[in-house]
Amino acid sequence: xxxxxxxxxxxxxxxxxxxxxxxxxxxxxxxxxxxxxxxxxxxxxxxxxxxxxxxxxxxxxxxxxxxxxxxxxxxxxxxxxxxxxxxxxxxxxxxxxxxxxxxxxxxxxxxxxxxxxxxxxxxxxxxxxxxxxxxxxxxxxxxxxxxxxxxxxxxxxxxxxxxxxxxxxxxxxxxxxxxxxxxxxxxxxxxxxxxxxxxxxxxxxxxxxxxxxxxxxxxxxxxxxxxxxxxxxxxxxxxxxxxxxxxxxxxxxxxxxxxxxxxxxxxxxxxxxxxxxxxxxxxxxxxxxxxxxxxxxxxxxxxxxxxxxxxxxxxxxxxxxxxxxxxxxxxxxxxxxxxxxxxxxxxxxxxxx
Amino acid sequence: xxxxxxxxxxxxxxxxxxxxxxxxxxxxxxxxxxxxxxxxxxxxxxxxxxxxxxxxxxxxxxxxxxxxxxxxxxxxxxxxxxxxxxxxxxxxxxxxxxxxxxxxxxxxxxxxxxxxxxxxxxxxxxxxxxxxxxxxxxxxxxxxxxxxxxxxxxxxxxxxxxxxxxxxxxxxxxxxxxxxxxxxxxxxxxxxxxxxxxxxxxxxxxxxxxxxxxxxxxxxxxxxxxxxxxxxxxxxxxxxxxxxxxxxxxxxxxxxxxxxxxxxxxxxxxxxxxxxxxxxxxxxxxxxxxxxxxxxxxxxxxxxxxxxxxxxxxxxxxxxxxxxxxxxxxxxxx
Numbered sequence: 001x002x003x004x005x006x007x008x009x010x011x012x013x014x015x016x017x018x019x020x021x022x023x024x025x026x027x028x029x030x031x032x033x034x035x036x037x038x039x040x041x042x043x044x045x046x047x048x049x050x051x052x053x054x055x056x057x058x059x060x061x062x063x064x065x066x067x068x069x070x071x072x073x074x075x076x077x078x079x080x081x082x083x084x085x086x087x088x089x090x091x092x093x094x095x096x097x098x099x100x101x102x103x104x105x106x107x108x109x110x111x112x113x114x115x116x117x118x119x120x121x122x123x124x125x126x127x128x129x130x131x132x133x134x135x136x137x138x139x140x141x142x143x144x145x146x147x148x149x150x151x152x153x154x155x156x157x158x159x160x161x162x163x164x165x166x167x168x169x170x171x172x173x174x175x176x177x178x179x180x181x182x183x184x185x186x187x188x189x190x191x192x193x194x195x196x197x198x199x200x201x202x203x204x205x206x207x208x209x210x211x212x213x214x215x216x217x218x219x220x221x222x223x224x225x226x227x228x229x230x231x232x233x234x235x236x237x238x239x240x241x242x243x244x245x246x247x248x249x250x251x252x253x254x255x256x257x258x259x260x261x262x263x264x265x266x267x268x269x270x271x272x273x274x275x276x277x278x279x280x281x282x283x284x285x286x287x288x289x290x291x292x293x294x295x296x297x298x299x300x301x302x303x304x305x306x307x308x309x310x311x312x313x314x315x316x317x318x319x320x321x322x323x324x325x326x327x328x329x330x331x332x333x334x335x336x337x338x339x340x341x342x343x344x345x346x347x348x349x350x351x352x353x
Numbered sequence: 354x355x356x357x358x359x360x361x362x363x364x365x366x367x368x369x370x371x372x373x374x375x376x377x378x379x380x381x382x383x384x385x386x387x388x389x390x391x392x393x394x395x396x397x398x399x400x401x402x403x404x405x406x407x408x409x410x411x412x413x414x415x416x417x418x419x420x421x422x423x424x425x426x427x428x429x430x431x432x433x434x435x436x437x438x439x440x441x442x443x444x445x446x447x448x449x450x451x452x453x454x455x456x457x458x459x460x461x462x463x464x465x466x467x468x469x470x471x472x473x474x475x476x477x478x479x480x481x482x483x484x485x486x487x488x489x490x491x492x493x494x495x496x497x498x499x500x501x502x503x504x505x506x507x508x509x510x511x512x513x514x515x516x517x518x519x520x521x522x523x524x525x526x527x528x529x530x531x532x533x534x535x536x537x538x539x540x541x542x543x544x545x546x547x548x549x550x551x552x553x554x555x556x557x558x559x560x561x562x563x564x565x566x567x568x569x570x571x572x573x574x575x576x577x578x579x580x581x582x583x584x585x586x587x588x589x590x591x592x593x594x595x596x597x598x599x600x601x602x603x604x605x606x607x608x609x610x611x612x613x614x615x616x617x618x619x620x621x622x623x624x625x626x627x628x629x630x631x632x633x634x635x636x637x638x639x640x641x642x643x644x645x646x647x648x649x650x651x652x653x654x655x656x657x658x659x660x661x662x663x664x665x666x667x668x669x670x671x672x673x674x675x676x677x678x679x680x681x682x683x684x685x686x687x
Contacts (some may be wrong), residue, residue: 061423174676176509195422268418277416312424315413322414
């Protein structure tokens with residue numbers, strides 16, 4: 001237990017925990033950089049310049065990289081709020097990307113007004129389908145979703161590998177990747193000359209929608225009640241938890257599925273093995289840093305996007321090797337987990353809304 | 354917004370290369386340059402360019418395609434005139450960046466597309482791999498040889514097709530096993546794949562992976578420690594010193610030399626079209642491990658030398674996979 005004064009302070013300033021986590025990370029990183037012969041101040045300056053130094057770096061670097069983390073972070077946050085421990089955002093992301101690409105490649109000639117919504121719908125359905133399997137196993141057989149969602153990730157990764165080598169492989173048949181999607185399926189850039197695309201706005205929109213749903217609707221209340229305690233919710237709220245759990249799985253899967261296709265339609269323009277460097281897992285740290293609040297997922301995702309974009313600049317301009325960059329990201333995640341009390345704390349306070 | 358960014362240096366050219374008149378060259382790799390192979394060779398090439406030509410150098414290891422585009426553009430905007438993307442995976446992003454920055458030259462290792470400022474390097478590694486295959490065919494006792502690859506891309510498949518052809522040139526009845534582990538860096542997967550081939554009787558194994566090669570060599574080492582007779586071949590870089598106890602020779606690309614030549618041509622303004630390299634220019638070769646001389650019989654080494662000469666003179670054509678796109682100067686398909 002923390003001393004009373006500290007826990008009182010934490011209650012009073014809810015941002016204190018994440019801030020402490022970040023400060024601790026910065027201190028440890030600075031010490032390590034100094035030990036490695038780098039000048040911590042100069043390296044941090046490069047990191048910040050790389051992430052925020054110019055409009056282009058902020059939009060085409062930081063926010064572009066934050067986009068998949070924003071969407072997967074929302075998927076995890078909404079699931080964890082109802083205490084559905086969805087570790088499967090990575091697999092749902094791949095399922096969504098595959099479905100979107102399949103529709104885009106198999107429906108050539110469709111106009112953007114038809115194609116883009118069709119691909120988004122396909123991605124959402126695929127993500128939901130991928131989440132439905134663990135949902136069914138949990139609700140019908142009581143199988144814990146941590147293991148099932150995790151295993152479904154591998155199914156998705158191998159399915160992607162199979163499809164890009166086989167049925168969905170490029171017409172040329174040389175590389176293990178799909179053809180480029182038609183221009184009608186591209187998510188347009190938000191500002192001319194930058195690479196930030198409409199997907200970021202979709203992410204912002206979903207964050208607001210999920211926040212409104214969670215805080216302003218009976219369905220959202222039930223979700224939070226189930227997250228606090230299934231038994232208490234059923235006894236006092238006079239509703240069954242089962243549909244709420246299903247609903248949570250599907251919503252989480254839909255958002256994660258969209259994340260995958262949005263990355264393809266906005267950035268990569270084709271599907272191949274290894275689309276994601278683990279966004280579905282980093283998303284857990286993003287969601288926890290945001291304390292499972294949909295709106296706070298936005299700055300949390302931007303923070304990780306900035307770390308990643310700034311990390312690139314650290315390599316290019318300060319000559320800091322990539323292992324350092326990954327190390328710093330890992331330290332942030334560790335610090336978040338160490339300082340934050342994760343979803344368990346939600347049972348007492350009910351969360352900040 | 355720019356107001357608070359101003360404190361952090363909001364001016365667009367805060368990272369311009371105006372402070373230095375020397376040409377600047379940058380390298381992107383998708384794996385660690387500590388792999389003692391494919392990426393390490395590129396990093397040596399970058400340093401060689403810096404040391405020999407006095408260019409400013411910079412390197413970034415990238416993870417996702419969003420980073421490919423960003424890194425190409427960031428380097429181009431910072432005044433880097435020559436940018437290497439070391440691997441076919443950079444082709445799409447390099448094509449896009451080349452359109453936006455006609456003043457910058459983009460070089461893609463094992464790339465497929467040429468343009469006014471877009472240069473693919475085609476490594477004739479299959480020719481060296483064929484010679485390694487001849488050596489493998491000569492030293493195998495079981496008559497089974499193995500090949501462990503990373504991701505199944507044409508350049509990797511091509512080296513294996515040539516290796517198998519070399520094996521059969523010396524031992525027509527040989528069985529050739531092939532496994533792609535789906536990753537360039539997964540050490541344990543490479544070790545498992547090699548161990549599985551060893552269990553199936555393979556006793557001469559080659560790889561085409563990056564950092565995963567450490568696991569591949571370890572599997573052969575452990576098989577030998579158990580009293581088996583098995584040998585490994587190195588790939589991409591002269592790896593004879595990486596595991597001198599098990600490697601009989603390496604199919605080597607002189608990546609640093611090719612990078613240096615590319616940079617020289619670029620400075621001279623003569624760089625254009627695909628950079629085609631092979632045994633003929635001395636850019637690739639099969640290099641027996643001097644620490645394991647005698648494993649490959651002297652008579653076989655003579656036949657390998659004859660084959661090398663025949664390939665250089667065009668009398669012997671090694672099977673290959675051609676992945677260059679037909680029309681040079683094609684605009685990217687987007």
